[in-house]
Amino acid sequence: MSAFTDPPKESFRLGMLIYDTRYRSMTIQIVALIAFLAGAAWLVNNAANNLAALGKPLQFSFLWEPSGYDINQRLIEYNSQSPHIRAAFVGLINTLIIAVMGCTTATILGVVIGVLRLSKNWLVSKLMTVYIETFRNVPVLLWIVFTMAIFIETMPAPREFRSGAATMKLFDSVAFTNRGFYIPEPLFSNSLGNIDVFGIFKISNDLLAVIAVLVVSFLLQRAVKRRADKIQEATGIRPVTWWQRVGLMFIPIVVLLYVLGFHLGYPELKGFNFKGGIHLRNSLISLWIALSLYTAAFIAEAVRAGIMAVSKGQSEAAFALGLTASQTMNLVILPQALRVIIPPLISQYLNLTKNSSLAIAVGYMDITGTLAGITLNQTGREMETLILLMLVYLTISLSISSVMNWYNNAVKLKER
Amino acid sequence: MKKSAFFGALTVAGFAAAMASAGTLDDVKAKGFLQCGVSTGLVGFAAPDSNGNWAGFDVSLCRAVAAAVLGDPQAVKFTPTTGKTRFTALASGEVDMLARNTTWTFSRDVDLKFTFDGINYYDGQGFMVPKSLGVSSAKELDGATVCIQTGTTTELNLADFFRANKMKYEPVPIETNAEARQQFLAGACDVYTTDRSGLAATRATFENPDNYVVLPEVISKEPLGPLTRQGDDQWSDIVRWTLNALISAEELGITSANIDELAKGTNNPEINRILGTEGNLGGMLGLDKKWAYNAIKAGGNYGEIFEKYIGEKTAIGLSRGLNAQWKDGGLIYSPPFR
Known part of the structure; x- marks a missing residue:
């Protein structure tokens, strides 16, 4: 006879789904899931039915029809005969440009301002407080429109350059007008041509060559440094390598530029506008400035929070070791503060990218302006374009956060 | 509903x-x-x-x-x-x-x-320019910066007109008539294009309407x-x-x-x-x-x-x-x- 008895084997009854705590939570979850799915299905079905009733069933073939409109800022080839999908790509590239430019500037400004707000200098810290509070408490759309208005009203129009009321700056190489900035462009007289990538867009071989040479020089230069480090560790004497490193960094690129026949193309006033050079449009610049300044205010607060989260003992210890104030900040405080700063920084990057969809307020043709603006309007495909647009922003945002999360994992406190 | x-x-x-x-x-x-x-x-x-x-x-x-x-x-x-x-x-x-x-x-x-x-x-689409520009025909607008209201037929007509005449232009898309007015008056665009009735209405609100002209070309039918x-x-x-x-x-x-x-x-x-x-x-x-x-x-x-x-x-x-x-x-x- 066995010493223990089996627990009474109950057969499963339906009522147990509710009265038995082992199953109840599962039941609730399944019911909630079914309700959610049913709700979602009903919404999708309703949309499909209503679109069908309107005679506009969901279809994406319009994307391959000629767009018919022109876009001013385009980094890939595009004209009014290109399909809508290409217009969307032009817009997507413009969105990415503003996102990258904005995030970079906002980070630099934000870190500087955040640190300065903690300054012991009363005036500096109060000025930064005023900056942060004004920028983050006014809607970003107003900042964008405001920057653009100032830009248009205060800068001279190109025709004032003809009458002599305005002149070009920096040895006649740069023109600041209310249509944007015209700066010199790099040109190559012995150009290597372009690579056609699947016939979709072209990449300049010159640019690729320059990048390749720069990367190789940098790696070689690092190798020299590592060798010097090794010798120093082994012998205690550091060989003099600065001239090797400078040479490796600059000679190859100078030679390459000479071979390619590098020269600058200067902007020149011809007809209505400046021709030649690179045109940084007023819309791009004002959007960039406004988004950077606005987001910088939030980043500054994140930076301040991060710095304040590092315990006071750390800076006291650093001072005790004889580190200067800036060394303490750069070597001790900031590396530790980064762990606190990065998570809110990710969401600020996402915010900036999403806020860039306000671009149409100043006529910057980002993807909201092309795909969900003109294309939507000319084709009347609201549902399709907006679904695509949401997917695009979702993809951009998820990419940003995965990169940033990877970085966060790299710098966060390693616990073993 | x-x-x-x-x-x-x-x-x-x-x-x-x-x-x-x-x-x-x-x-x-x-x-x-x-x-x-x-x-x-x-x-x-x-x-x-x-x-x-x-x-x-x-x-x-x-x-x-x-x-x-x-x-x-x-x-x-x-x-x-x-x-x-x-x-x-x-x-x-x-x-x-x-x-x-x-x-x-x-x-x-x-x-x-x-x-x-x-x-x-x-109606029909036309162009308005400042008199000081010295332009008398839309065919002389090669290279001009043009303000257009986005989402309109004028945007498409404009692209067609410049393409047909083998001219280049820089489009500045704007959303409302008020923005167009601001950009045009500040000289951020050389030309404002929309339906001629709209041009007349916009011009009437300028401080000095006489300094601006509507060019003779009508480039589209706009019923x-x-x-x-x-x-x-x-x-x-x-x-x-x-x-x-x-x-x-x-x-x-x-x-x-x-x-x-x-x-x-x-x-x-x-x-x-x-x-x-x-x-x-x-x-x-x-x-x-x-x-x-x-x-x-x-x-x-x-x-x-x-x-x-x-x-x-x-x-x-x-x-x-x-x-x-x-x-x-x-x-x-x-x-x-x-």
């Missing part, structure tokens, strides 16, 4: 695929007012005055429809729409009709699923008219025949001054049919017998509205041109009331 309103709130775009089935008339009657989509402010066509009351050529059509349907020209709520938002506003049921310098085109009529209910202004959702024929008929009533009224000499006199009965059977003293045209539309009487009484006939808001005596100063009655050599023509 409730179903689609709920759905609209849930979609990010706020775009509800409203049912296009019949019922706008019943909706309007139940609401007690007409929701009319107009432009965001184009003096002469649709702009709020100093008291906040909307007035203008397009606004008058909304008021006429409200008078025809509800008997009260004031029973209108106006939704300002941009070139970009107007079609979504109409398709989603946010507005009952659009009276907003909208060009009748094939794709809008067929593909966007709207019904154009006639033409109240025959502007009211539109409604496709599939609600009764409602479309009401808007179409209200416009026709205003046009016929001018042709037949019915004015806001003599309408009460004429409504007592005349020898002209067509006037009698329009004003409801003979036959029952209103009943066929599902409206009151006095529908056209109310519509004309609201702001006068087509000619009176034209002269009052955009005619030669106003700051906008448009001549009738193509928009004269057919018997005066224009294109304005109404089918008979019979």
